[in-house]
Amino acid sequence: MNKEQVYLDACKTTRLDPKVLEEMKPYFLEKYWFPGNFTDIGNEIADEISESQKKIAKTINAEPGEIIFTSGGTDGNNIALKGIMAANREKGKHFITSKVSHPSVLTVFKALEDEGYEGTYISADEEGYLDLEELRSSIRKDTTLVALTHINHTLGTVQKIDAISEILQNANHKINFFLDSCEAYTKIPIDVKKQKIDAISISGHKFNGPKGTGFLFVKDGTKVKKTQNGIARLHPLKPGVVNVPGIVGITKAADLIFEDFEGHVERLANLQKKLYDGIKQRIDDIRLNGPALGERSPAHLNISFMAVEGEAIMMMLNFDDIHIETGSACSAKELKADYIMMNTGRTFEESHGSVRFTLDKFVTEEQIDKTIDSLEKTIKELRRRSPLGKKKTN
Amino acid sequence: MAIKYSEKVIEHFKNPHNIGELEQPSGAATEGSPACGDQLSIYLDIEEGTNVIKDIKFQSYGCASNIATASIITDMAKGKTIDQAKEISWKQAAEELGGLPPVKMHCSVLAVDALRSAIKDYEKKHLGKEFDESMSKENVKKELQKIIYGKVGVDILTLKLVKYIGIDNDNNIIIDLEMDKGDKFLPDIKEEIEEHLSKFDRANEIKINVV
Known part of the structure; x- marks a missing residue:
């Protein structure tokens, strides 16, 4: 892999920022202790972790003690969802999520249903926004948790958190509000106090931090039952090894973005617009999936190219060292069409020819230009080959 | 892998x-x-x-x-x-x-x-050749032979996943599949069966039972 790779799949994972790696190195090679008391290096590391908690907490307006370091989004989702349901079991066993939640939320709930919990899965409209009336009417006396995906990973839809919070605040009893914000963190502002969120799960590798890192915000006073056992070196909810280099790494990655958050978001939005405008100008018969630019995640674009198939597009772009994701059933291991596309009223053809472009801070304008060139060539060639493409190439 | x-x-x-x-x-x-x-x-x-x-x-x-x-x-x-x-x-x-x-x-x-x-x-x-394209059991079978179980890459008849093929008096086609209900390829196979058998104009409903 010597040639420069154009990586537009940041929603899946991202490249580690070399500055983050530099920051982590001493904690692998020299300061490889766990945090401890009374000894110099142990103390230094404990201080470093406290500092990390403070810095991370500030990015979402939380308190340092409300930050628990995890091994990633899935880890955080498991700890929070299972823990909150178990801790509130006496009050009720009903949860609410949505049909367009991320699999790392849906799979946890599937496991909880197998244990006797009950769930309601609310619908989304064509742009991926949740039906808030349905949310309101789904609340039962025994509902203890509403857990949603903050930004939809397929469509880039930013859920209306303030409106959702208001519904939950107006319920007759306390309902815990959890968000899987892996796609949202570093893309849109999050304020857990103002937005009245009880728990949030974040993953480090989605914003140029190290893989295997993450954090969970749990609002002080929220009841979460322990679901993992071991020596609790930092927090009872996450016992076992303390990933000190990882904690230092995810904090540095967040630091690098939040030192100029507005600038970072603006840069992403400009790249997104450049990509969308370029595609629109040079390729006809396309559909934008998800909300309009300006309303969606700044790092996210999803487009259906009619009359062609997504896996073929993905491979053609790959020949030009460009990497994207597709909703095509052909590229799925079990040949199933993307469930998000199917649950937001898309046709098979739209799902089949859909391409997701997701951006991070390393994407350049030149790379966007290269992508538009390659796409134009690819779609033209695949439509020439397609029996559905005739009317599209005339 | x-x-x-x-x-x-x-x-x-x-x-x-x-x-x-x-x-x-x-x-x-x-x-x-x-x-x-x-x-x-x-x-x-x-x-x-x-x-x-x-x-x-x-x-x-x-x-x-x-x-x-x-x-x-x-x-x-x-x-x-x-x-x-x-x-x-x-x-x-x-x-x-x-x-x-x-x-x-x-x-x-x-x-x-x-x-x-x-x-x-x-x-x-x-x-000027004529073909029997009627909705006979034999022709249904021929269509099912074209459906591949994606896990192993072999058709569902050869794998003996089809336990019963029937056509009732109301022109419903009944297929019994012997598969694990949780099999991840089951939705794909069902879709394929419906797609392939829908070419028989006379077919009323295609009923697929997983046994």
Whole structure:
């Protein structure tokens, strides 16, 4: 892999920022202790972790003690969802999520249903926004948790958190509000106090931090039952090894973005617009999936190219060292069409020819230009080959 | 394990042979559907008398393996008599490509199906042949033979996953499948069965039971 790779799949994972790696190195090679008391290096590391908690907490307006370091989004989702349901079991066993939640939320709930919990899965409209009336009417006396995906990973839809919070605040009893914000963190502002969120799960590798890192915000006073056992070196909810280099790494990655958050978001939005405008100008018969630019995640674009198939597009772009994701059933291991596309009223053809472009801070304008060139060539060639493409190439 | 294509598949996908349409084909057919995710059209130019395939073209709305299998099968059929071309099996086409991942084997079946249907079209129009295309148990069986269990890349009849085929008095087709209800390929197989059996106009409802 010597040639420069154009990586537009940041929603899946991202490249580690070399500055983050530099920051982590001493904690692998020299300061490889766990945090401890009374000894110099142990103390230094404990201080470093406290500092990390403070810095991370500030990015979402939380308190340092409300930050628990995890091994990633899935880890955080498991700890929070299972823990909150178990801790509130006496009050009720009903949860609410949505049909367009991320699999790392849906799979946890599937496991909880197998244990006797009950769930309601609310619908989304064509742009991926949740039906808030349905949310309101789904609340039962025994509902203890509403857990949603903050930004939809397929469509880039930013859920209306303030409106959702208001519904939950107006319920007759306390309902815990959890968000899987892996796609949202570093893309849109999050304020857990103002937005009245009880728990949030974040993953480090989605914003140029190290893989295997993450954090969970749990609002002080929220009841979460322990679901993992071991020596609790930092927090009872996450016992076992303390990933000190990882904690230092995810904090540095967040630091690098939040030192100029507005600038970072603006840069992403400009790249997104450049990509969308370029595609629109040079390729006809396309559909934008998800909300309009300006309303969606700044790092996210999803487009259906009619009359062609997504896996073929993905491979053609790959020949030009460009990497994207597709909703095509052909590229799925079990040949199933993307469930998000199917649950937001898309046709098979739209799902089949859909391409997701997701951006991070390393994407350049030149790379966007290269992508538009390659796409134009690819779609033209695949439509020439397609029996559905005739009317599209005339 | 990663799903990978052979070098030959990649080569045929990059530079497919026989792409396009024939203006006045002596036989043509389209198989698959956009809903199913792949569609293939094959056009034939056949010399009357000798029944040799002089020219053959295809168009594909599908993934890389769909395009590659169509490319190879049109190469294989070119110059052959229709009787020889009809004998080309999906296993041969896949072998000729240096193998296909099991989950992609259905592309090879589609390619063979489209070729055979195009030949049938020629035989009907130019040789006056008639075919029994009624909704008989035998013809239902033939359709089911084209459905691949993506986990292993073999058709569901050979794998003996079909336990019962029946047609009742209301023209409902009843299929009993012996599969684990949680099998991840079950939704795909059900969709394929419905897609394939919906070509029988007389069919009322297609009832699939998992036993």
